[in-house]
Amino acid sequence: MNDKLKETNYPALYTLIVVFFFWGFIAAGNSIFIPFCKNYFHLDQFQSQLIDFAFYTAYYIGALLLFIFSTFSGKDIVGKWGYKKSIVYGLLFSALGAGAMIIAVEVNLYIGMLIGLFIVALGFSLQQTAANPFAVLLGDPRTGASRVNLGGAVNSFGTTIGPLVIGFALFGTFETISDTEIANLPLNKVIYLYIGVGLLFILAAALFHFSKKVPAGINNEPMESANKAKNMLIIMTILLLLMFVPVFLSYKSDTALQLEALSAQLAGTTDANTIAQLQNHITDLSHPLELQRMAWLFGALVVVVGCLILAYNKASKKPQGWGAMKYPQLVLGMLALFIYVGVEVAIGSNLGELLKLEEFGNLQSSEITPYISMYWGGMMIGRWAGAISAFEFSRSTKQILLVIVPLLAFALIIGVNTVAGFDMSHLYFFLACVAVQIIAFFLSKEKPVRTLIIFGTLGLLSMLIGLFSVGTTAIYAFLTGGLACSIMWGSIFSLSILGIGKYTEQGSAFLVMMILGGGIIPPIQGKLADIIGIHNSYILPLLGFVYIILFAFLARNFLKKQNIDTDNIQASASH
Template identity: 45%
Template structure:
């Protein structure tokens, strides 16, 4: 590879990493946008969580469309059109969604806004499916993990900046005493800028000479797995149909919302428990570690999203400070920043370092990341002195990393247990202690994606690619658990509704134990599995 090509690939890598920034930026911004829409449109907590439902549902539907189209045509469609074209198409779709947000905001229609979020997410789904293998291909294969970790770090930084920037766009700076009540039209500038950036990056890719990234893997058919996926789709649609069905039947809306969760988990448990014949027809779903992992990824993403999506309503309670939606920015930023703290710390192990250097960085890196979170908030005029005590939670994270010893199952068990403890502390207390306990759930979630992925696809052989596709579909958890918690909040109170992430962390403890036993039965040594990459 000559210097000119290396430089071109370097430019391509830095440009593609901006896409990772967008994913984090928009997803984390929902933590500010949800309470804002709830107040502006006078929504119930359940209705406000439909923002997450449509956003993460877009990821799910986008993955499904690619999967079913490829299965029907017996051709890997994304592989055929090329990953470069896939990213360009994804950016163009997201740009359309961002531009759609402008008339949606001015129309005053919440449903129109939801449609716009859905279109943006469909584009993100295509980008994400194409971008990750592209990042690996832009350089030497042995350093592919390092590039993914760099991209993941940028994604986390986008998640940190999203709440801060969106809060400033909506409400002005923390020192601005005027902008407490705003017109929703102030958001249009942000979406014009986002649309412009999406198109700018797409244009760069269109004119750039980039390596052709393709896969030689044969598409594996799995007709038996289509049935459970259809049932999962029905469960997803149940949330959307909850209000109309309730009016039609007179049955409480909550029953339909909760049943969506039962249908989805039930479909996956059916596959797990069913005695399978003609194993090849089940494809990747013949492996119990994958089914357990699909439920785990669904649970983890749901927990990660629902903790912060309901945080605005929690902080609005008098016993939690009675915060206006314009004042919750530092807490939402701290939550997503906690994900950055954990992932940056986890990224240390991806580099070839001496044991001593690695140990030092495992202690230093999380506090540097924590310092960046405080600095970003401080620079936007927010008093962060009340957040210093969160350093205790960061210290616990560091101890957890040392005990976990870079073993996915062990690390998952430790951080899932810490997650349960954090949620219980939050449920039994109020005020600052409970708030920071709930926020520390972000630290516990930070290691989940690579750990679950590593444990779930181990031993899948030729079905590894298909198994990865099924796992990515389980981002669906971010669409289902927030509305479920929102409905529980409407009936039992927002504070008590945090039992949902507590139960989620309990399943993740079970997964770490059960998947270890399953893999051991298959003759696979769990201690030798390495967690790489991240979401």
């Protein structure tokens, strides 16, 4: 037996990790785009969160379409095309989305921007489906996790600088601009940004296509049958559409138009009695309308949870036709990943609106960039630390790096924001929260169940502290939500596919679909914020952390019944 490691194809790997950067750069930049668009287009919090809806729903739709087409053909479409060609197609599709974004900005159309982001993310969905297994293929399978983690580290660097670059493109400066001035800003820098991004997509596609160092990566393994799972996912998609359409249409209803007229009348009057009467009338009309919208959105959440629970119940009684969904850890993991991505995105995407409150600093949209960069940078801190376990270091070296790497990552976040001209002194003491995360790493001991319980508890406590406090304490608490989320993807993923054998590829595809949570949960929190206030709306991420902790216990119990030891596996730190 030859134990010599297969040599890593480094030129191909370095080309590949460019796409990991794109995913993080655009996704984190959305957190700056949301408050900007809210002021620029005069939107409510739910409407502004449609940026996340468009972006993350595209991941789900893309993965679902690939799964459906693969089911019909009997072979994995991405494997049939080859990972190299699939990434090229994905990059070109994202370039098409960048073009759509440029047109939408040129004509000043919000729905056009949403369509552009949707197309960009559809390309990302194809890229992500191919990139992770491709990274494993580019060297010895035994060191595959380290290459995926390297991609994750670059992805996280993209999430740190994305808010800075997109913030500059939107506001045209790093100086403070009042929210009332935003509506009059020219968007020419956004056009330049997406011209640049589109050209980078095309350049990366060309590098992949013409590089002789990048292998085709063709995989002709047959697709495992899962017709019942496919039908359930199609039904779930249709039901989700039926839940969201009434909400969208309600913004053009007679009541909504009447509210617009009353708001315009309110803005044009200075008489105290008239103002009071108009405000009362607006409240009487808007409250039942907002509750109706919330009911439909809550229905969307019920659809996802209900369909997955129904799949679990049916598959446990008659597993034939359900494919990977016959495994309880996979179905519960799909729900956990749905909630995790939703919570991760919702905390960051609603943060800008929270910071506008007087008790949170009364910040303008142009001033929130350092906080958004620190939140998504918290993901980088955790993922860089989590990536250490994938390398063959001695135990003592790992322990030293587990302290040094998070501190270096924190210094990098402070550094890039300082270079950009932001005063970061108000975030220096966030280092104490990073220290808590380092302790959590030592306690979790690289075990997925322990990791989820400990980091889930960290997230839960941070949301509680944030909800029951204000000012710097609450801001630090909500930012700590990013530190808690940073390491969860790999742990949930590993526990979900553990023990599912030949269904591992299919199970992985189902899990990637659950990025859908980033498109469903942030708009729900946005609408909740419209009703009970942005601060109180953080009850939703708190409940999300509760389920993630519950999943850790449930997964361990189900795996124990299958005679699988959860203490002897490690998790990838990235996604």
